[in-house]
Amino acid sequence: MTRPRLHAARGPAGTAILDLATGRWTTLDPIAAGLLDWPPAPAERAALIEEATAHWAATGADPALVHTDLSRAAADLDRLRAGRPVHQTLPGPPPTVRFTPDARPPLHVRVAAVAGLAAALLVLRFLHIRHVVAVARSAARLPGRPASVHNAEAAVAAVRAAGNWWPGRVACLEESLAVHLTAALTGRRVHWVLGARFAPRGAHAWTEAEHHVVGQDEDDRVWPYLPVLTVPDSNR
Structure with missing residues (x-):
């Protein structure tokens, strides 16, 4: 079976990589992130490592330490990639962030939310993350049209x-996937996004509509996160 490709996004603080084969996140500082652009051929890689070592040595860095660190980082990336392509999300303007919605969803949305939350909890409990993403992509193919911010906030509420009514924990991953499924069940499409940040370091999941992040907690105002995988945009 072909291993799922890697999804990555690069920002000023570095690059975040999501491996759908394992569900693990890897973060790279800006120097290590540059290794993603290096050719895989050993001879070309070695020449670039020597060139980078000379550059950093000229700034006063220990050349032996630089060479060792670059060689180790390149080897770690090779093991992570294992010949797989890396889908890099291109940076764009940050979305507008909207916090806890003050919405009164209609009855059909509340009914859909019960089903959407139950489905999200089940697939996250029993399926691997790559299959969870496949479920989200399938939901994005249901008939419907893009959700407005009002539609999306009604789904969040x-x-x-x-x-x-759920006795367990409903964190960002469960809630955002449930909102994505709820919107799909009501004939609307939101974007389900998996991403990361560097300071403080952490992964996050959220939903967007009309380039607005909806339903963020009031106590989480550290933004922007890097959007690494977006459904349905990454459905290719």
Whole structure:
């Protein structure tokens, strides 16, 4: 079986990589992130390592330490990639972030939210992340049209209301996937996004509509996160 490709996004602080084969995140500082652009051929790689070592040595760095660190980072990336392509998300303007919505969802959205939350909890409990992404992509193919911010916030409010009856934890991954599924069940499409940040370091999942991030907690105002994988945009 072909291993799923890697998804990555690069920002000023470095690059975040999501490996769908393992569900693990890897973060690279800006220097290590540059290794992603290096050719895989050993001779070309060795020449570039020597060139980079000379550059950093000229700034006063220990050349032996630089050479060792670059060689180790390149080898680690080779093991991570294992010949797989890396899908890099191109940087774009950051979205507008909207915090906890004050919405009163209609009955059909509240009903859909119960089903959406139940489905999200089940697939996240029993399926590997690459299969979870496949489920989200399938939901994005259902008939419908792009959700407005109002539609998306109604779905968030409905999912949170349904989550009040759930005895377990409903964190960002569960909630955002449930919102994505709820919107799909009501004939709307939102973007389900998996991403990361560097300071402080952490992964996150959220939903977007009309280039607005919806339903963020008031106590989480550290933004932007790097969007690494977006459904349905990464469905190719």
